[in-house]
Amino acid sequence: MSFQLDDRIEEAFARLPDYLGGHILVSMTALALGLLISVPLALLAMRRPALRQVLLGLASVVQTIPGLALLALFYPLLLAISALTEQVFGFAFSALGFLPSVLALALYSMLPVLRNTITGLSGIDPAITEAASGVGMTRRQSLVEVELPLALPVIMAGIRTSAVWVIGTATLSTPIGQTSLGNYIFAGLQTQNWVFVLFGCVAAAVLALTVDQLLSQMEIGVSTRRRSRIVLGAAGLVLIGAGALVPALQARAATYTVGAKTFSEQYILAALLQQRLDANGLRADRRDGLGSSVIFNALAANEIDAYVDYSGTIWANQMNRTDVKSPAEVLREVTKWLREQHGVTVLGGLGFENAYALAMPRERAQALGIRTIADLARHAGTMSIAGDYEFFSRPEWKALQAAYRLDFSNERQMQAEFMYPAAAAGDVDVIAAFTSDGRLAQYDMVTLEDPEQALPPYDAIVLVAPQQANNKALLDALRPLIGAINVQLMRDANRRTIGGGEDASPESVARWLWKEIVRRKRAGS
Amino acid sequence: MAGDRSCDQTPAIIALESVAKTYDDGQCTVLENVTLSVPARQFLAIVGPSGSGKTTLLRLINRLTEPSSGTVRVDGKDVRDVDPIALRRQIGYVFQGVGLFPHMTVAENIAITPRLLGYDRQRLAARVDELIELVRLDRASYRDRFPHQLSGGERQRIGVARAIAANPHIVLMDEPFGALDPLTREGLSDDYRRLHDTLGLTTVMITHDMVEAVLLADRIAVLRDGRLVAQGTPPSLLAEENDPFVKTLMQTPQRYAERLSALMAGR
Numbered sequence: 001m002s003f004q005l006d007d008r009i010e011e012a013f014a015r016l017p018d019y020l021g022g023h024i025l026v027s028m029t030a031l032a033l034g035l036l037i038s039v040p041l042a043l044l045a046m047r048r049p050a051l052r053q054v055l056l057g058l059a060s061v062v063q064t065i066p067g068l069a070l071l072a073l074f075y076p077l078l079l080a081i082s083a084l085t086e087q088v089f090g091f092a093f094s095a096l097g098f099l100p101s102v103l104a105l106a107l108y109s110m111l112p113v114l115r116n117t118i119t120g121l122s123g124i125d126p127a128i129t130e131a132a133s134g135v136g137m138t139r140r141q142s143l144v145e146v147e148l149p150l151a152l153p154v155i156m157a158g159i160r161t162s163a164v165w166v167i168g169t170a171t172l173s174t175p176i177g178q179t180s181l182g183n184y185i186f187a188g189l190q191t192q193n194w195v196f197v198l199f200g201c202v203a204a205a206v207l208a209l210t211v212d213q214l215l216s217q218m219e220i221g222v223s224t225r226r227r228s229r230i231v232l233g234a235a236g237l238v239l240i241g242a243g244a245l246v247p248a249l250q251a252r253a254a255t256y257t258v259g260a261k262t263f264s265e266q267y268i269l270a271a272l273l274q275q276r277l278d279a280n281g282l283r284a285d286r287r288d289g290l291g292s293s294v295i296f297n298a299l300a301a302n303e304i305d306a307y308v309d310y311s312g313t314i315w316a317n318q319m320n321r322t323d324v325k326s327p328a329e330v331l332r333e334v335t336k337w338l339r340e341q342h343g344v345t346v347l348g349g350l351g352f353e354n355a356y357a358l359a360m361p362r363e364r365a366q367a368l369g370i371r372t373i374a375d376l377a378r379h380a381g382t383m384s385i386a387g388d389y390e391f392f393s394r395p396e397w398k399a400l401q402a403a404y405r406l407d408f409s410n411e412r413q414m415q416a417e418f419m420y421p422a423a424a425a426g427d428v429d430v431i432a433a434f435t436s437d438g439r440l441a442q443y444d445m446v447t448l449e450d451p452e453q454a455l456p457p458y459d460a461i462v463l464v465a466p467q468q469a470n471n472k473a474l475l476d477a478l479r480p481l482i483g484a485i486n487v488q489l490m491r492d493a494n495r496r497t498i499g500g501g502e503d504a505s506p507e508s509v510a511r512w513l514w515k516e517i518v519r520r521k522r523a524g525s
Numbered sequence: 526m527a528g529d530r531s532c533d534q535t536p537a538i539i540a541l542e543s544v545a546k547t548y549d550d551g552q553c554t555v556l557e558n559v560t561l562s563v564p565a566r567q568f569l570a571i572v573g574p575s576g577s578g579k580t581t582l583l584r585l586i587n588r589l590t591e592p593s594s595g596t597v598r599v600d601g602k603d604v605r606d607v608d609p610i611a612l613r614r615q616i617g618y619v620f621q622g623v624g625l626f627p628h629m630t631v632a633e634n635i636a637i638t639p640r641l642l643g644y645d646r647q648r649l650a651a652r653v654d655e656l657i658e659l660v661r662l663d664r665a666s667y668r669d670r671f672p673h674q675l676s677g678g679e680r681q682r683i684g685v686a687r688a689i690a691a692n693p694h695i696v697l698m699d700e701p702f703g704a705l706d707p708l709t710r711e712g713l714s715d716d717y718r719r720l721h722d723t724l725g726l727t728t729v730m731i732t733h734d735m736v737e738a739v740l741l742a743d744r745i746a747v748l749r750d751g752r753l754v755a756q757g758t759p760p761s762l763l764a765e766e767n768d769p770f771v772k773t774l775m776q777t778p779q780r781y782a783e784r785l786s787a788l789m790a791g792r
Contacts, residue, residue: 127620127621127622127624128624128626128627130589130620130624131618131620131624131625131626132626133589133613134587134589134613134618134620134624135613135614135618135637135638135641135687136610136611136613136614136638136641137610137637137641138610141641146626146628149628150626150627150628223628
C-alpha cells in the first residue's frame with residue numbers, strides 16, 4: 001500500500017475478517033432463531049389475550065436484564081445442561097462461545113418482533129378481516145394473504161429494531177468466549193488501545209446500519225412489488241452471511257485453545273502460551289476476554305486447554321476459603337484440590353505474584369503517615385476506595401474489612417485501567433491495585449503493607465485442562481515458562497501495553513517477554 | 526311430503542325460519558323471530574333505521590354469524606350443515622364501505638374467490654378481463670391499479686365484480702352504494718340491476734335509501750328493532766300497509782317527489 005496506516009489500524013484490519021465473521025455468524029443466527037420463535041408466538045398470542053400479556057411481559061423483563069448479564073447467565077445454564085446430557089445421554093456440547101451467545105441474543109431479539117407483530121396484526125381494520133372471511137378465505141388464508149402483508153411494515157420495523165439491537169449487543173458475547181467485534185472493544189479497553197475500541201464500535205455500527213438498510217430495501221420491495229429491491233436486499237444479506245463463513249472455512253485447524261481473562265496481563269500471557277505452543281508445532285488459538293469464572297469452568301470442561309490463573313483466585317473463588325495461609329501452602333492445597341476436584345493440572349508458577357494490594361499516591365501516603373492498611377483504617381471514614389468489578393464482592397475484601405475494621409465512605413467500581421489515573425488525580429483516595437501492574441510505578445503509587453496477612457497470595461500459575469493432563473508435548477512446550485517471569489519483568493511487560501502504539505499489542509509484548517526470558521536464562525546459566 | 530310447499534310459485538333460494546339473534550346470553554336482542562324467504566331471481570331490499578338488525582340478517586345468510594335460534598336455509602339446505610367456507614365462496618358479498626384489499630391490485634381483488642376455488646391462471650385472467658368489462662371499466666388501464674388509485678365509484682364497481690367473479694347465484698350487498706355521489710350512484714345501481722337480470726341472480730341488498738329500494742327492488746322487507754314489520758312489493762306495501770312507521774317510510778320517496786316538483790314549479 002502506498003499510504004501509511006497507523007500500526008494499530010493496520011492490525012485492526014488484519015483481525016477484521018475473523019472478528020467480523022464471528023460477529024455476523026452469531027448475530028445472524030440469533031436473529032433468525034429469534035424470528036423463528038417470536039413470529040409464530042405472536043400469531044399464537046393474537047387470539048389469546050392472556051398469553052399475549054404473559055409473552056409481552058416476559059419479553060419486557062428480558063429486555064430489562066442488561067445484555068452482558070443475560071449473556072453471562074446462559075453460560076452456567078448451558079454448562080449444567082451439558083453436564084446433564086453427558087450423564088444421561090453420554091454426550092456433552094460446548095457451553096462456551098457460540099451457543100450461549102446465540103440463545104441469549106435470540107431471547108434479546110424477541111421483544112420488538114413480538115410487540116410489533118402483535119401491534120401490526122391487531123391494528124388491521126376489522127372490515128378488512130371481515131371481507132376476507134366474506135370472500136371465503138379460511139382463517140389461515142386470511143392471515144397469510146391479507147393480515148400479514150398488511151401488517152408487514154410494522155412487523156418489519158420490529159425486525160429492523162431487533163437486528164440493530166442484536167448486532168450491537170453481540171459485542172458483549174466476547175466475555176463468554178464468542179469471537180465478535182467486541183474483541184476489539186474489550187482488548188482495546190484493557191490495553192488502552194483506543195483505536196481498537198473505536199474501530200470495534202464503528203465496525204459494529206456500520207454492520208448494524210447495513211443490515212438495517214438491506215432489510216428496509218426488502219420491505220420497500222415487498223410493499224411496492226419491486227422484485228429488484230427484494231433481490232437486492234436478500235442478496236446483500238446472503239452475501240454478508242456467506243462472507244461470515246469465509247474465515248471459518250479458511251481458518252487453520254487449531255488443535256489447542258488458550259484462554260485469557262479480561263485484563264492486559266492475561267492477554268500478554270495467553271499470547272505467550274500460544275506462541276510457545278506454536279513454536280513447538282502445536283497449533284493454538286486464543287479465546288480472549290473471558291470472565292473470571294467462565295474461564296475456569298471452560299478449562300475444567302475442556303473447552304480451553306490452558307490459561308494462567310492466580311492461586312488466591314482459585315483459593316477464594318473456587319474453594320471458597322476465607323483463611324489465609326503462606327504462599328507455598330496455598331499453592332500446594334490449590335494444586336491438590338484442582339487435581340482431585342476437577343482433574344486440572346497445575347503446571348507450576350510463572351514466578352511472580354499478581355496480588356490485590358491497597359495502594360495510594362506516594363505523596364499523599366507520606367503526608368498522612370500511612371504505611372500499612374492498619375494506618376489507613378484510621379482515615380478510611382473520610383476516604384473513598386476504587387476497585388475492579390469483582391473486588392468488592394470477593395471474599396478477600398470481606399476478610400480485609402474484618403481484619404482492619406475498614407469502613408470507607410464510598411466504594412466505587414471501575415475498569416482497572418481507570419483506577420490509577422483516578423487515584424493520581426485525587427478522584428478516589430485508595431485503590432485495590434494489582435501488584436504486577438506497571439502503572440503503580442507510572443503513577444508513583446505505594447502499596448500498603450498487610451501486617452495481618454488478610455490478603456491471600458496470588459501466584460500466577462499455569463493451569464492445564466483435564467484432557468491434556470498427559471499430553472507431554474503440550475506440557476513440555478509450556479514448562480520453560482515456569483519460574484521464568486519475576487514480578488519486575490511482568491511489570492515491565494504490562495507497562496509496554498499501555499497506550500497502544502507500536503509494539504504494544506499483546507503479541508509483540510509476548511514476543512519481547514520471551515526474548516527477555518531466553519536472555520536472562522542465558523545470562524543466568 | 527313434497528306437496529306441502531306447492532303453494533310457493535318458485536322455491537325459496539334463501540329462507541329464514543323464526544330466526545333470532547341475541548348477544549350476551551340473551552341480554553341483548555338483535556333479531557327477533559324473523560321469517561323471510563327470497564325466491565330465485567328476486568331482488569330483495571332490506572330497509573330500516575340504523576341498528577334495526579339489517580347487517581346481522583345479511584351475515585346470517587352466509588354464516589358470518591350464527592343464529593341463536595331458528596334455521597337459515599340456502600338452496601334448501603340448513604346452512605349449519607354446510608361448510609361455511611364453501612358456502613361463502615358460492616355467495617357473492619359486496620361490503621359496506623368497500624372491502625377491497627388495499628395491498629392487492631384490481632385484478633387480484635377480483636380473482637380472489639375464483640382463485641380460492643382453484644381456477645387455473647389462464648381461466649383467472651380471462652375471467653378478470655371479462656368482469657372488468659362487465660362492470661363497464663377499461664380492463665387495460667384498471668387491471669394493475671391498486672384500490673387507492675381508484676375513485677369511490679370505480680372501487681364499488683370492482684367490489685361488485687369481485688362479488689360475482691365465481692359465478693354465484695346469490696349476491697348479498699350491504700349498503701353498496703351508500704357512500705357514493707348521487708350521479709355515480711344512479712349509474713352504478715342501474716348497472717347492477719341490469720347484471721342482476723342478465724345473470725339471473727338472487728340479490729339481497731341492505732339500504733337505508735327508500736328511493737333506491739323502490740327503484741331497484743322487486744320486494745322490500747322492513748326491519749325495525751330486530752323485527753320484520755312488513756314485506757311486499759313496493760306498490761302493495763304503499764297501498765295495503767297500515768303500520769304508521771312503514772307507511773311513513775314507504776311514502777318518503779313520494780313525499781320528496783312532491784316537494785321537489787312543488788319547488789321546481791314555484792320557480
